[in-house]
Amino acid sequence: MKRVFSVAALVLAAGSLSACGGGPGADAPTDASVEDFCAGFIETFEVISSSEDEINAKDAADALAEAGTPEDISDEEREGFEIFVEALDGIGNGASQEDVEDADEFPEDEADKGTAFIEYASTTCQDQLAESVTG
Helix, strand or coil: CHHHHHHHHHHHHCCCCCHHHCCCCCCCCCCCCHHHHHHHHHHHHHHHCCCCCCECHHHHHHHHHHHCCCCCCCHHHHHHHHHHHHHHHHHCCCECHHHHHHCCCCCHHHHHHHHHHHHHHHHHCHHHHHHHHHC
């Protein structure tokens, strides 16, 4: 679970973005199965927490946006999903950990939405996350 918080830190540390901008997550499906959503989230989680020299954050954003979110996600959590996808997309491919760490913080209202999304994903995908960490 420690690496989940690294992903959450990305939400808080990624560049100043607006969820109202119609970014790459805005068109993501809203009726994903939990399995597809969790697979996309875990793929993103693995990319972001990778020890590789370059982080392909845009590829992770594309995978998560392609998966979309389940129907039971709240409006706030969905907005957090869109913020998260947009942040990853904005970081781009070939980013370093330093690039991620040097990014500006979200305004507080967007950080709350990002945190709500991470909490939703962590709870919804708890079993799959545990398996990816141990397996």
